[in-house]
Amino acid sequence: MALEFRLPDIGEGVAEGEIVKWLVSEGDSVQEDQPIVEIMTDKATVEIPSPVSGVVKERKHAEGAVVPVDDVLVVFETDDAAAPAPKASAPPAAPKAQAAPKAAATPKAAAAPKTPPAPQTAPAAANGGSFEFRLPDIGEGVAEGEVVKWLVSAGDTVQEDQPLVEIMTDKATVEIPSPRAGKIQELRVEAGQTVPVGDVLVVLSGSSGASQPTPAGVVAEPVAVGATAAPVARSTSAPVTAPSGNGSSVAAPVRRAGKVLATPATRKLARELGIDLQLVPGTGPRGRVTKDDLDRFQRRSPSAVGMMAPTGTAPARPAPQPLAAVEPEREERVPFRGIRRKIAESMTRSMYTAVHFTYVDEVDVSRLVDARSQAKSIAAEQGVNLTYLPYIVKATVAALKKFPIVNTSLDEAAGELIYKHYYHIGIAADTPGGLVVPVIKNADQKSLLEIASEVTDLATRARDGKLQVDEMRGGTFTITNAGNIGGLFATPVINFPEVAIMGVHQIKDRPVIRDGQIVPGKIMYLSISLDHRIVDGAVGARFMNEVIAYLEQPDRLLLEMR
């Protein structure tokens, strides 16, 4: 029979994901839990495992497509006999276990102790129709939880999966759904009380025909209550990847529940790197997460690194030492979130990884100024505002072609340098929300005017916060227009994992000596920060000479045009 598998809910606020890579082809046989596709969201890149064993009949989207949650991803042909009934008949929205992307990536990991057979299979269940429901294991290291609020009272009739109680742990506040339908006989704990995992929360009286334990583990659904439980140092972090809690058992957490198998040293490393271990697929015996797995995860999902989403520790470098208020009444605390936090994380990663050195030179752009002022009116006739930036982009691309080492990224874990035979130039843009870097893709194949109009369009939309995630990805080199406000020159921070960033500064009238005479010249400073691990100083200097040559003799650019 055919089974449509839809993109599961992969985390709070994630409405869609981009297909980065298919890991299976049509016609492939897949095992349950085998990763079938890599999906990138603005939160993380995750592998989605197959919900069943069967044959891939149809991939519904191509790589690069952006797929909304609940859209059909793939159609499987499954063997009827083999297809377990509950799964095949489950609502396509997101069949439970298989919705957890990374979590279940290795079948063994899935078998680890996180499926708590505890409460449901408790012998008490069969006892005279009344059922003691115990606090299930709700996540790594969580031994107890505080009852924040009861959502039901004694005497209430509840449905299976109806939220019963809000439990706050040091990780998150979660709603615990009822494991079965029935009537609430007794609430065993009061709001405000702390309950150890395994303790009885509530006694349910048996309802008609519901004497069997529910098959699936109770899924603790982190509710987006924000970081209420977290003390100040962690207030930067709401449980980001928490799945939506609509009280239905359909939503499954992205993260694997329970304890992740890893040695103490690996656990510490994960905290240092700001990686949530529960998102990392383990390749070791029984799904153990090894140090290699951490490396791999960091390489493949750089965007998920440092987010440490659900437990919410910020990237660990500046450890969780709280900053005491000096004058609390004259200070204000605002959550450090969104773009700002993202910028902080990427900058930190860049500074801690790339070995920065900065090189500065001046450019006499007198001829470029002339050339541009002539072309400007022609461009204006076509409705394009021609600035200097397109010239600089073209000059940069021409120089990158001569110095391909500057257009690379280092895959440290694999021990490989990636040479990119394409030229996607990021343009750092100052927006009210903070720095964003839209990318001009394939800048080598575009004319000055095309680049000019694209820059205008991207910059406008960047300021309005209307850029697509896709438009800010894939850059190979970044140019930052640091000089339009003032200053002599800046030392820009590399847009990691690129290896270089060029700072463009104000054009000013400065004295130059030409043929022994001091004459006024149009001078611009150009700075470049390079990753010294990859590009040596001499190479960087030669690269800059090349860029400068094009800018000082703009006619040369024509020779590069195609």
Added chain:
Amino acid sequence: MHSTDVAIIGAGPGGYVAAIRLGQLGKKVTIIDRGYPGGVCLNWGCIPSKALIHAADVVDEIKNASSIGINISGEPQIDFAKMIAWKDDVVKKLAGGVRQLLEGQKVQWLEGEARLSGAHRIEVRTANGVETVEAQSILVATGAHPIDIPGFEFDGENVVHSRGALAWQKLPKSLVVIGGGVIGVEMGTLFAKLGTEVTIVELMDQILPGTDPELTKVVQRGLKKRKVALHLESKATKLEKRGGGYAVTIENKKGKTEVVECEKVLVGVGFRPNTKDLGLESAGVKLDERGFIPVDKYQRTNVSHIYAIGDVIGPPFLAHKASKEGLIAAGVIAAEAGVENDVRAMPAVIFSDPEIATVGLSEEEAKKAGHEIRIGRFSMQASGRAMTMQSTDGMVKIIADAKSDLLLGVGIVARGASDLISEAALAIEMGAAAEDLALTVHPHPTLSETIMEAAEAVADRAIHSLSSH
């Protein structure tokens, strides 16, 4: 008045370890204590009791020597005062060592009674008057104190806790121990071995409540063999002076009473945190309903620059737990990366005879937590090494998850259990399966082989056991 980066209140196994680590991390540290480096553990707990337990074991071995062909004429003569002096010497040496280590890290030692008088301020009553310490961070490591029961108030001499008993200069002829917990069993056994007539009164239906009864029953048997009178499901209701000693009335659960005469009484029924009169309220530190200080996984109290570790944050009351928490707090205070309390395996050791050591979940806890389990057992009677040591009482019990085979807990009751358990702690902390223990070569002939065999027994494959397939 002096200011410091970190002030630590209490120089027990939590506080002094934190102080040393903070010193290593470049912090300026002041440690405030009443004058006993090493705290209860070193001065009146772990160390002195183990010294005397060792002495008692020597006596025991001498008494049994004839069974292996060593004849000694007469009974061993015990010079109890000398034994106590030797024990005091051990304590003194170790305490001196702690002081040296603290000095080595330039930790300032301030002797006196500490009391917070603000979020960052501590008033210390010293021999030379009150001194004020201003600290950026404060670490509370004040521990806990034993509680007595109405009618059995401590007098430091005849009705005592372990501290008093360890200072006796004369071996009592008879002793009633109220409370069959760790302290009661350890002290009761030690005095029984030295020749004291010992009676233990315990409210629950087993000694060492909270520990797997399968393990404790071995110890219980040992106590009976030693002629220790065990009154389970009983309570001591009355204490009267009689002759030169006391008469203790013991009431069992049926209400039947019995009067036991004794020279001394030891009460070991529990601990209360040392949080009173500390001025914690002046800093806004919250306590739980029993007076313990709740902390998060960074050992922080509700006041973010005030940390707490060890007994004062609640049970289990273990020195090594306090030390570990001290290291965590120190790392957090010094802003080290990746530090948090994520301990998965906290071993516990009881120096009974034979010793009991456990780590991870007990059988009951594992079931309660919803695990389907498999248990591997291996008896010390099948261990060659145990036989050569005349110590065949006991067993190793391994609890593994039935599906994943992951180790959930290990319990050992055997001679040397206290040293055997660390392997199990490491295994659980590393996320090992029972099979990993079974596949690891264990040297022969050692007691540690029993762990490997018990791990094999999880899969019904123990070699030296007839009950396996």
